[in-house]
Amino acid sequence: xxxxxxxxxxxxxxxxxxxxxxxxxxxxxxxxxxxxxxxxxxxxxxxxxxxxxxxxxxxxxxxxxxxxxxxxxxxxxxxxxxxxxxxxxxxxxxxxxxxxxxxxxxxxxxxxxxxxxxxxxxxxxxxxxxxxxxxxxxxxxxxxxxxxxxxxxxxxxxxxxxxxxxxxxxxxxxxxxxxxxxxxxxxxxxxxxxxxxxxxxxxxxxxxxxxxxxxxxxxxxxxxxxxxxxxxxxxxxxxxxxxxxxxxxxxxxxxxxxxxxxxxxxxxxxxxxxxxxxxxxxxxxxxxxxxxxxxxxxxxxxxxxxxxxxxxxxxxxxxxxxxxxxxxxxxxxxxxxxxxxxxxxxxxxxxxxxxxxxxxxxxxxxxxxxxxxxxxxxxxxxxxxxxxxxxxxxxxxxxxxxx
Numbered sequence: 118x119x120x121x122x123x124x125x126x127x128x129x130x131x132x133x134x135x136x137x138x139x140x141x142x143x144x145x146x147x148x149x150x151x152x153x154x155x156x157x158x159x160x161x162x163x164x165x166x167x168x169x170x171x172x173x174x175x176x177x178x179x180x181x182x183x184x185x186x187x188x189x190x191x192x193x194x195x196x197x198x199x200x201x202x203x204x205x206x207x208x209x210x211x212x213x214x215x216x217x218x219x220x221x222x223x224x225x226x227x228x229x230x231x232x233x234x235x236x237x238x239x240x241x242x243x244x245x246x247x248x249x250x251x252x253x254x255x256x257x258x259x260x261x262x263x264x265x266x267x268x269x270x271x272x273x274x275x276x277x278x279x280x281x282x283x284x285x286x287x288x289x290x291x292x293x294x295x296x297x298x299x300x301x302x303x304x305x306x307x308x309x310x311x312x313x314x315x316x317x318x319x320x321x322x323x324x325x326x327x328x329x330x331x332x333x334x335x336x337x338x339x340x341x342x343x344x345x346x347x348x349x350x351x352x353x354x355x356x357x358x359x360x361x362x363x364x365x366x367x368x369x370x371x372x373x374x375x376x377x378x379x380x381x382x383x384x385x386x387x388x389x390x391x392x393x394x395x396x397x398x399x400x401x402x403x404x405x406x407x408x409x410x411x412x413x414x415x416x417x418x419x420x421x422x423x424x425x426x427x428x429x430x431x432x433x434x435x436x437x438x439x440x441x442x443x444x445x446x447x448x449x450x451x452x453x454x455x456x457x458x459x460x461x462x463x464x465x466x467x468x469x470x471x472x473x474x475x476x477x478x479x480x481x482x483x484x485x486x487x488x489x490x491x492x493x494x495x496x497x498x499x500x501x502x503x504x505x506x507x508x509x510x511x512x513x514x515x516x517x518x519x520x
Contacts, residue, residue: 309496320354404442409459428496477517
C-alpha cells in the first residue's frame with residue numbers, strides 16, 4: 118500500500134506508547150471455543166499439511182510476550198470448557214477438523230459485490246478540478262503529491278473488489294455476528310499488546326471477513342482464523358512483525374504453531390494473495406486532510422470511530438470509503454466545525470452529506486453503546502479513553518441531525 122508522509126506521521130501518532138493494560142480475556146471463551154492446551158485435531162487433507170520444519174517469514178524476536186493470566190469472561194456470557202466429546206457432530210466440529218460448507222453453494226468464490234456498496238458517487242470528474250490539498254507537501258518526496266489524487270481515486274474505484282459480502286453470516290452454520298464482534302474486540306486488544314500499526318488491524322479484519330464470505334468456519338476455529346489473519350497482515354504491514362510463537366502465547370497455546378501456519382496458508386490462498394487493498398484507515402487519513410484537520414486529537418477521534426465500526430458486523434453494508442467519510446463527518450460535528458462536510462471533502466470522497474447520514478447515525482449509536490457500562494465488547498472504548506489517546510472515547514455524543 119502506498120505510504121505518504123502524512124500516513125507515516127499518523128501511524129506514529131496512533132502507535133506511540135500503545136502499551137495495553139492487563140486484559141480480562143485469555144482466549145475466546147465468549148464464543149465457546151475455549152480448549153485446554155493445544156488441541157491435536159486432524160489436519161484437513163484437502164488443504165494439505167504443513168511441512169516439517171516450515172518456518173515463518175517473520176524475523177523479529179523483540180516481542181516475547183507472555184500469555185495473559187487471570188482470565189474471566191465478560192458479564193452476561195458463559196465460559197464453556199469442553200473436556201469430553203459425546204457425539205459425532207461434536208467431534209466433527211473440532212478445530213482442525215476441516216472446513217464446513219456454507220448454507221448456499223453460491224458462495225464458493227470470493228464476493229465481488231458492486232451492487233449496493235459500489236462507490237458510484239462520482240469519484241472525481243477531473244483531477245485538475247479537485248480542490249488542491251497536496252501542494253503543501255510539494256517538498257516532501259515521500260508524500261508524492263503529484264500522484265496522490267490518482268492513487269486515492271484508484272482506491273475508490275477498486276475498493277468494491279476487495280470488500281466482503283455484507284450478508285455472509287446468513288450462510289455460516291456455526292458462527293454468528295456476535296461471535297465475530299467478540300473476535301474483533303479481542304484482536305483490538307492483541308493489536309494494542311503487540312504495538313502494531315493501525316493498517317494492520319484494519320487489514321486483519323478485512324482478511325477475516327473475506328475468508329468468512331467464501332468459506333464456512335467452525336466455531337472452534339474462529340479464533341484461529343483471527344490469529345492467522347493478524348499474523349498475515351503483520352508480515353505485510355509491519356517492519357518487525359510478531360513471530361508465530363508470539364501468537365501461540367497470546368492465545369494461551371490454544372492453537373499450535375503448525376495450525377496457525379496452516380490457517381494462514383488457507384487464508385492467503387483463498388483471497389488469492391490479494392493483500393494490497395484499501396481499507397477504512399487509508400481513506401480516513403485522506404478525508405481528514407481534505408477537511409483541513411490533521412491534528413493528532415482529530416485523527417485519534419477518527420481512528421476511534423473507525424475501530425468501533427470494525428467491531429460491528431452491520432457496518433459491512435457500507436464501503437470502507439463511506440465509513441471513513443462518516444467518521445470524519447462525526448469528528449467535525451464533535452469539534453463543532455462551521456462546515457460539517459466541506460466542499461473539499463465532498464469532492465475528494467465523492468459523497469454528499471446526505472449520503473453519509475445513515476452511516477453517521479449508526480456510528481453515533483455505536484458511540485452511545487461504547488459508553489454503556491454493560492457494553493460486552495469494550496476493548497476499543499477502554500483503549501481510547503486513556504490519556505495517551507487524548508481520551509477521545511469520552512467526547513460528548515454529537516447531534517448530527519440538527520447540525
